[in-house]
Amino acid sequence: MIDLSHGEFRALVAKAFRGAGYSWGLTEEAAFSAGFLAEAGFPAAEAVVRLLSTVDGRPVATGMPDRSWQGQSGPLCPICVGTSLADQGGCEALAIGPTVEPLFIAPFLAVVATEATSASASSAPDSTVGFVMTWDGGQCEVGVGGMVMSGTAPSEPVAIGISRCQVDAGPQSPVSRVRLPPEVFAELERFAHRVYAPATEASRAAGAGAGTSDND
């Protein structure tokens, strides 16, 4: 197994999403989401590989939800759904069309929950705003303290329901390293590698500044 720091994991995930064609703004959010799941102890690296393998080659736009939170030509992308939800401050109750790896939505709900809870802290100090995300076979409660999943994580694109509620997903201890199998790491690096420009003699000489020997 390979141990990565959180910084390394997030940086690698960002590059992998970029390599799969996501815009820089979405890659930042994808890295945040994957990092959040990893800190909560979920096998996020494997989920990233499954997600990118599913969407690779598709225009990212096809993963974006339409006005009724459905996909137009195939399953929704959870990063696109998550950012759309966060941008509008969450929701009361929503039915969302089939989504690949929907757990990636949970971190976005956690951020909204945290903001909503602190916004109402003075008027309702004991309230803990949160969300419940449900799918056939499982659910996930998301609150200020973190997320708790019950049932089984979906292995296929699945429709999900999200509703706002009181949640007491108590404080959790984040894991300090992200552990992943070498083959998963290799897959992430394979996507990430698309971000790098091929090395050429000309770029080595001109691109970085110093020469190739530094005896002064």
Place this chain on the structure above:
Amino acid sequence: MTVTDNLRPPEVVMRLDRMGSFHQSRLSFMRNLLRRMKREAWTFDRPRFDIGDDGVGTALYRVTTPDRTYTLVAFAHDLPPDQRSDRVIATAWDATFALYDGMPSDVDVARLRANVPLQEAGRVSEKELTLSRANRSVRLWETVVESLARGEQPEPDLVEDVGYLMRTTAVYGSGKFGLADRQSIADRAELLAPFQAEMLTVYLIRAFVLDLVEHMAAVRSPDAVVLEPGLRRRFGIGNSTGLGMAPFLITHPRLINNWIMAREEALARVRAVPEATAEEIAVFTAFVDRAGRTVDTWHSEHPIQQQKLAALRQDLDILQTRLSESPITGSDPWDRLVVWSEDHLSVEGQELLVSLLLEPYGHLVDELCETMQADESSPARINGALSVAEVRQLLEAQYGWALSIDWSSASSDARAWYVSEEKLEPRLGERHQEPVGAYEQPLQPGRDAARMYLQLADWSDQDCLAVFLQQHPEHRHIARRLTVLQTAPYAEVRDNTIHASMLPIDLLRAKLSFFGATHFDPRSDRWVRITMFQGAPYPEELASADPDAWTYPQLDSDL
């Protein structure tokens, strides 16, 4: 006391030519560290110094704070000269280091010996806070060993000319290559301010390097002497920095805002001083004179820096003349001096004056060091409820400078920042001459703001940002930067970072000035040498030294 109404505006401060003229100050990270080390009476010892006659081996330099212990694990190597390179693509170095969180066991040291000399090709663990490496100044190293071996001190002029025996070529932290993440150490009081672990690492490396050079002299001759303390302090640790650091200011907008905000707040507090005491005036005047000596010993072979130094020398002459003709007196003396400087000094002199003004006022400004950190681990949230009309207004207000650039001109987007496959080295290419445009990193917020603005022309005022971003996710990162700017006015460099004549060293110097670096010596438009801790007391001298008196040469010494 808050004087935040009187800060210099971002349109003035966040320009590359001004940022490229920043100088170190009381708020610099290494000065903050030294003050803490002295204030808390940190103790230092050297549990191990196993260096052979060939200069190869292992050393441990330990520091004990009131709450914790940190240990620099140092490996000295025998590097063939033709392998000595400061580039990211180097694979061997004269010395390699890790800062261990605690006191390492023999097992830890063995693990580190197997990995640290490999640097990026090895792995370190969350018990290590930093990873770094250094190369010798070949010219000065041999001269110093030879002099000391003969029983003589090296020539002070030569020491000043180079300023260091070794220079670091990277000091990694924050989770890279397996190091501890910033978030796992950020709640320690001594590590809260930015880059404290990195500065501590360099401070201990300096102690090691000086011990090593004296050791090599002793190996060469039984009559060898050690360096005289005053001369010994004239050795800093050099640093060689290139494009790897340049993107930092752009990729950490909230952090940069906090650094700049602290410095501008510090300046505003000093400007708000209604009357200066005789002692404050004496401190300021002495620092002006000492700064003059710094400029005299500050050399560079690069035409850009030579021009800046000529301007700075002239600025100091003008300033010293002004001070002798119109002594500091009356009300709001510092504010009047700053206003005067804006009409009479070049940008270099203006920014040097900003740094000098802080020197007598530690009691007003030092606390601002605690405001300079920021959590950049999660992306800032975008307010999707903004209307398109509001977004357009924000773009005009924050990126007006970018909207008025003609982006169709070849010089406007001549450069492209990218990462090479080769050891993942960051590079700056010529977009219209090399096939690197497709690999560009998001380091041109000006151009991207202009693109978003253009796209918004197709949308009506009442449409909302959330829907716009669903249809145009390519503008999401700029929308986020726009959001950050609402509460962080200094977050954005207000110049075109991909212009044909943009100088990456302006970005490097800005960041390095906050580290506390001196003697900026560009070797090209994208590669700079600096010195760190030059003049600073060594660990064994801290108890009796002034932690803030060392950054400019003393007036009463020959050095």
